[in-house]
Amino acid sequence: MFEGIYVAIPTPFKEGKVDQEALRKHIKFLIENGVDGIVPCGTTGESATLSYEEHEEVIAITIEEAKGKVKVIAGTGSNSTSEAIMLTEFAYKAGADGALLITPYYNKPNQEGLYLHFKAVAEAVPIPIVLYNVPSRTGVNMLPETVARLAEIDNIVAIKEATGSTNVATEIVNLCGDKIEILSGDDLTFFPLLTVGAKGVISVTANVVPERVVKMYREFLNGNWKEASRIHRELYNLSKVLFIDTNPIPVKTALSMMGMMEKEFRLPLCPTTPEKEEVIQKTLKEYGVIQ
Secondary structure, three states, X not given: OOOEEEEEOOOOEEOOEEOHHHHHHXXXXXXXXXXXXXXXXXXXXXXXXXXXXXXXXXXXXXXXXXXXOOEEEEEOOOXXXXXXXXXXXXXXXXXXXXXXXXXXXOOOOOHHHHHHHHHHHHHHOOOOEEEEEOHHHHOOOOOHHHHHHHOOOOOEEEEEEXXXXXXXXXXXXXXXXXXXXXXXXXXXXXXXXXXXXXXXXXXXXXXXOHHHHHHHHHHHHOOOHHHHHHHHHHHHHHHHHOOOOOOOHHHHXXXXXXXXXXXXXXXXXXXXXXXXXHHHHHHHHHOOOOO
């Protein structure tokens, strides 16, 4: 259902508000370069500091710009189950193709709590749900055994696996088979995860070089693993640099250098250091993204 290259987009801001013009411009750029889907209001979209109104605004604009050309998986996760249901209901009614739900952060539920949280959302809203496991940011790790339990629920169809571990991905494949699709949530390990059964990626790097990430995936699908591996290794340093500081600071900085959006963040996020900004600029030039 959600195979291919999905892009976790930043939320552009201008003078403290959502920059609708920049958001539309960036989505058009990604669609023109062959991506399969857009993911607004995830971690990269600074969802934690968006108001409910802004959350809905960004999702609605993304769906409007996608216009059936690509799929939209709207970020609707929360560490409050009732809030996650509310956001997911909006995404469903607005016409999103799916909803991305992060594991509840800070309150650190146990495995049963994780299961009951996602089960409650899935039962409340009949939209395809993509689980999102990123323990480095949430402080909680959803085990493959819990994913396997959730995979038995009809509208839980995929997982964004961001541990960066081929072992975890392999365990999920072995436990779930084709009941759930794995999407890499880590650009650095996207290619390795493809080799153990992942079906795609929710990418940060594709914000900057969408056509190259798409090409790597297409080469892999066509059986040209050697070329896919070459592109993966070629993009490796760019992907590292795009995480030289807390996501989405580097990618939004890169997109500002590309003229796509302002270099504006919501506190507590702030601009990176001049030294790191210089590294980002140098890397973009090396990759031919900017002059």
